[in-house]
Amino acid sequence: MKYINEFRDGKTARHIAAAIAAETRADRRYHIMEFCGGHTHAISRYGLSDLLPENIRLIHGPGCPVCVLPIGRIDNAIDLALNRGVILATYGDCLRVPASGGLSLLKAKARGADVRMVYSSADALKLAQDHPEREVVFFAIGFETTTPPTAVAIVQAEKLGLKNFSVFCNHVLTPSAIANILESPEVRQHGTVPLDAFIGPAHVSTVIGSQPYEHFAEEYEKPVVIAGFEPLDVMQAILMLVRQLNEGRAEVENEFSRAVTREGNVKAQNLVAEVFELRKSFEWRGLNEVPYSALRIKAKYAAWDAERRYGIEYRSVADNKACECGAILRGLKRPQDCKLFGTVCTPENPVGSCMVSSEGACAAHYTYGRYRDLADRVSA
Numbered sequence: 001m002k003y004i005n006e007f008r009d010g011k012t013a014r015h016i017a018a019a020i021a022a023e024t025r026a027d028r029r030y031h032i033m034e035f036c037g038g039h040t041h042a043i044s045r046y047g048l049s050d051l052l053p054e055n056i057r058l059i060h061g062p063g064c065p066v067c068v069l070p071i072g073r074i075d076n077a078i079d080l081a082l083n084r085g086v087i088l089a090t091y092g093d094c095l096r097v098p099a100s101g102g103l104s105l106l107k108a109k110a111r112g113a114d115v116r117m118v119y120s121s122a123d124a125l126k127l128a129q130d131h132p133e134r135e136v137v138f139f140a141i142g143f144e145t146t147t148p149p150t151a152v153a154i155v156q157a158e159k160l161g162l163k164n165f166s167v168f169c170n171h172v173l174t175p176s177a178i179a180n181i182l183e184s185p186e187v188r189q190h191g192t193v194p195l196d197a198f199i200g201p202a203h204v205s206t207v208i209g210s211q212p213y214e215h216f217a218e219e220y221e222k223p224v225v226i227a228g229f230e231p232l233d234v235m236q237a238i239l240m241l242v243r244q245l246n247e248g249r250a251e252v253e254n255e256f257s258r259a260v261t262r263e264g265n266v267k268a269q270n271l272v273a274e275v276f277e278l279r280k281s282f283e284w285r286g287l288n289e290v291p292y293s294a295l296r297i298k299a300k301y302a303a304w305d306a307e308r309r310y311g312i313e314y315r316s317v318a319d320n321k322a323c324e325c326g327a328i329l330r331g332l333k334r335p336q337d338c339k340l341f342g343t344v345c346t347p348e349n350p351v352g353s354c355m356v357s358s359e360g361a362c363a364a365h366y367t368y369g370r371y372r373d374l375a376d377r378v379s380a
Contacts, residue, residue: 007230036201037064037359044364081113089124121153128165176293200226209264286329325352
């Protein structure tokens with residue numbers, strides 16, 4: 001298989017679905033968490049849940065980088081843009097994330113803040129080159145996938161002597177979040193979130209490799225299958241997980257072998273290690289403070305660290321009480337369990353971050369109509 005349409009073939013999908021149905025045991029349930037926003041999007045877009053037996057439940061995890069960013073960090077970015085006179089460069093998904101006081105970066109832009117959407121860290125760097133008279137801050141977010149490009153931008157800024165460029169670093173780490181989920185009271189003690197296995201992230205794994213997940217298979221006895229983003233990738237990963245669970249195995253398997261190796265991208269890992277170091281703790285939306293789960297810029301590159309340059313102080317801000325985004329990110333609830341979903345909260349008017357990005361569980365559910373049981377609930 002070489003072409004993308006081959007990984008979206010309906011006939012093959014139904015064939016894999018039949019294999020899953022044949023191998024699923026009627027005397028047990030299968031609770032599988034996908035830990036990648038791309039998988040959440042694919043599951044909703046292609047209606048993969050409809051192809052699965054009723055005793056297989058797919059649980060959305062905290063795999064959307066925009067969704068897990070806490071309100072306080074958005075507030076910090078808005079303050080930079082509104083009150084510090086900088087050009088704030090950010091990815092498009094960040095623009096509409098709700099912050100304190102009904103603000104967002106998009107609304108701050110409407111109030112006069114110079115907020116600019118970029119597609120990459122290289123675009124942000126070019127902004128600084130094109131506007132030497134202005135301070136440019138790149139609002140860097142994301143998992144291990146987007147961290148190496150940010151590191152490249154910082155190293156290039158040093159080589160170019162760009163004094164008007166800095167990075168507000170909010171990069172987070174996938175393995176720490178998985179560990180937090182597995183150690184949570186809902187999973188470890190109370191059993192309110194039954195969790196049997198993981199669909200491992202795709203792009204993240206191209207960078208970090210499959211080796212970091214081996215700890216979860218060994219320590220927690222939870223199978224992991226790394227999967228690509230296409231519907232057949234996800235279906236095949238589910239089949240592989242069903243087989244592991246039936247056989248009592250807990251191993252790391254790699255369905256996405258066309259892009260992921262055990263070692264990952266060592267060059268990218270070394271570059272990240274050169275520029276960044278671990279934070280002792282970082283707040284995630286829905287998970288609260290997670291130890292050693294994020295990165296900060298090393299002292300060697302302090303001249304390009306916006307937190308040091310502007311003395312940014314983080315303040316934790318509570319989510320909207322009516323929004324269930326935090327519970328959804330922990331696997332406690334589904335999008336349709338939120339009273340705001342599809343009524344007050346829509347992609348055009350998001351109340352919580354899970355409705356903003358296309359990788360967010362709520363946005364994916366809403367966009368592809370995977371909330372028909374909402375109508376059932378309302379009419380019941």
